[in-house]
Amino acid sequence: DTEVTQTPKHLVMGMTNKKSLKCEQHMGHRAMYWYKQKAKKPPELMFVYSYEKLSINESVPSRFSPECPNSSLLNLHLHALQPEDSALYLCASSHRNPRTGQHTEAFFGQGTRLTVV
């Protein structure tokens, strides 16, 4: 099973709303990622969690707040977003080779299409 599941698939929210994106994987991967992707552009890394601890925050505005409740779940809490935050938000996970310490391929979910109005 190489599946990463994201909910919801689509989300429309106002600039004063609070919402959350959810991601789940059962591959035993201990690294989980949030990416933001604009149309016809490559994904941009936002956050990385390793062993449920935040390892990388790519200078993301505080209106995006990640959370990793356990090794299978990753959330992205959204508050007071701007219209320019409208994008496809992708969750991914990867396995770390215990011998080399290296991560290889990342597996992506289908994404949440977010529209901020």
Next chain:
Amino acid sequence: AQSVAQPEDQVNVAEGNPLTVKCTYSVSGNPYLFWYVQYPNRGLQFLLKYITGDNLVKGSYGFEAEFNKSQTSFHLKKPSALVSDSALYFCAVRGSYSGAGSYQLTFGKGTKLSVIP
């Protein structure tokens, strides 16, 4: 710093003809190279990877890629294109680091492949 270049924004090929999508990379140390495909409004789907070993790697749906260390290239190929192969293709690289640096998956800008019936 690591980088990926996909020199073609779009590649058009007739159905049944061979296809090539180009990728060159720059990274310190040994590269871990990947190809992903993205269909409209969907997440990224892993196609294949090069970590070590044979320079020709085979992946999903009949795709293969050739690693060329001297030319720092990792071109995606398929002997006979299908209309259903039409999608956006991303090349990506990780450096062979351990630790926080191993999370960085750098993508090219993407190449839109159109297979013409």
